[in-house]
Amino acid sequence: MYYYIIIALQIFCFYHCYKNGKEYYWYFIIFFIPLIGCVIYLATQVVNKREVSIISEEITTIINPTKKIKDLEKKVEFSETFQNKINLADAYSEIKDFNNAILYYEKALDSGFKNDPYTLNKLIKCYFKVGNFDKVITYSQKINLEKDFKESIYFYGLALEQKGNFEEAETQLKKLDIRYSNYNERLELSNFLIRRNKKTDAKEVLEEMLQEIKSMSKQNAKKYRGVYIEAEKIANGL
Known part of the structure; x- marks a missing residue:
């Protein structure tokens, strides 16, 4: 029983550490001195009781x-x-x-x-994930994505592409081409433009992203390192 309690504590601390972007040395403390390390971490880094309760529920969900x-x-x-x-x-x-x-x-x-817009928005993502693009388009047109649910423009744009409405798909996806944000969506926009044989436009999107990440602080640039590598790879292939 003691062993399982320690493991549970470690899982909790690792999860909290990861979710909150704590320094890497905490991982070593938690791993190599399990009980004491966890107690020190909880005492110094976890101060919000409500947050502890929420994360505990999330860990339970992950395990079971x-x-x-x-x-x-x-x-x-x-x-x-x-x-x-x-x-x-x-x-x-x-x-x-x-x-x-x-x-x-x-x-x-x-x-x-x-016509609850929040439920319709959740359905947009789910229908996209199962490949029902007609439903994605239908529900996207029932709510104001640009005003309230910008993240779903991505699914709407790609669904339009799947149904052959390339012009409107491009219009929608370009709404996500916003500086210093939406990096994964902008990667997909560049891929879309390449599929439409608009390589010059695609390269422009990619080069903007690369320049933005280069100008970030070291910590933020590290966060988007995967995006940078992918954008650079695509740009070099054009």
């Missing part, structure tokens, strides 16, 4: 993802409220079971919330 699902299913069985269905759908989405997530998001919409 079906427990959260079963608990939420029981809540839906007991009371089929809109929020209970949304919570269950969210849990399915978290474990990438998008078909079941879609099922319960759709059931939630049928509970008198047919």
